[in-house]
Amino acid sequence: MPIARRNGRLHIVRLKGEKSKESDEYEHVAAAYQKREAKSKSRIVALEKVVEEKTAQNKALEILAEEISTDCKWLLAHGVPLIADRIVKYDEVAKYMFKLGGAAHDSGGKDGYGEGRAAAVANKKDYHFELHKSR
Template structure:
């Protein structure tokens, strides 16, 4: 009698152990599938992040090219100013040498002065534009990219998704057999037993 009772108790324990083992195997298979999906999602996020970084780099390069172009224009305008200034001095000396009439000399000098003042105003504007573009470029490098990364890392939506994913893994258990649970998981059907 004692032996029969022990054998029945052992059989009951073995059946409970096998049932729990099947449940654990199903949970492991489900967790591996979810891990694969999460890896794919992470790969997609990394691809999106790489595209965002590439786009930001293109914008920064465009801003840098614009600064270089403005600097080149400023140099060109400065050379033009030097030529105009030299022409102004030459015309002034010619006016003195040839003793042109005062009216013609004053008109020519006034015109050249206006041109020089306009050129100085343009040079000042170009210098301000160059400084603004340089400041914008520095700001983008020091603040823009870190702000984008910080925004992604502090995303409440991403944190909630990761929390729900972890909770879902614990809430899905198998009570009535590994094969049935696996079939329901593969067909993505809701099964109230699990």
């Protein structure tokens, strides 16, 4: 066999070996890429689920906040006046306020309860106004 032909065959065999080695490396790189791509896709799916859950939670919290806001507005508009109305119409409070005014008037305070209150605001002791409440 001529030398050129043998060198050519050796060269072909060597090239086939290199091609096989490069093909194996390519397959390893491609497999690693596919694994990374699969991981990335699974992370994206997981993140999308988290985003959906958080969106649902935020929507629920917005609804809850709206309901609480509505309840607070109702209480301010209706509840507080209802409570005040009940207190004003409560007989015991009315009797106590009447007695309070009467006691102030009886003890020499011409302005009644207002005089005692003025003394309290001025941080002075009102010796003319003392109310003893029976229990």
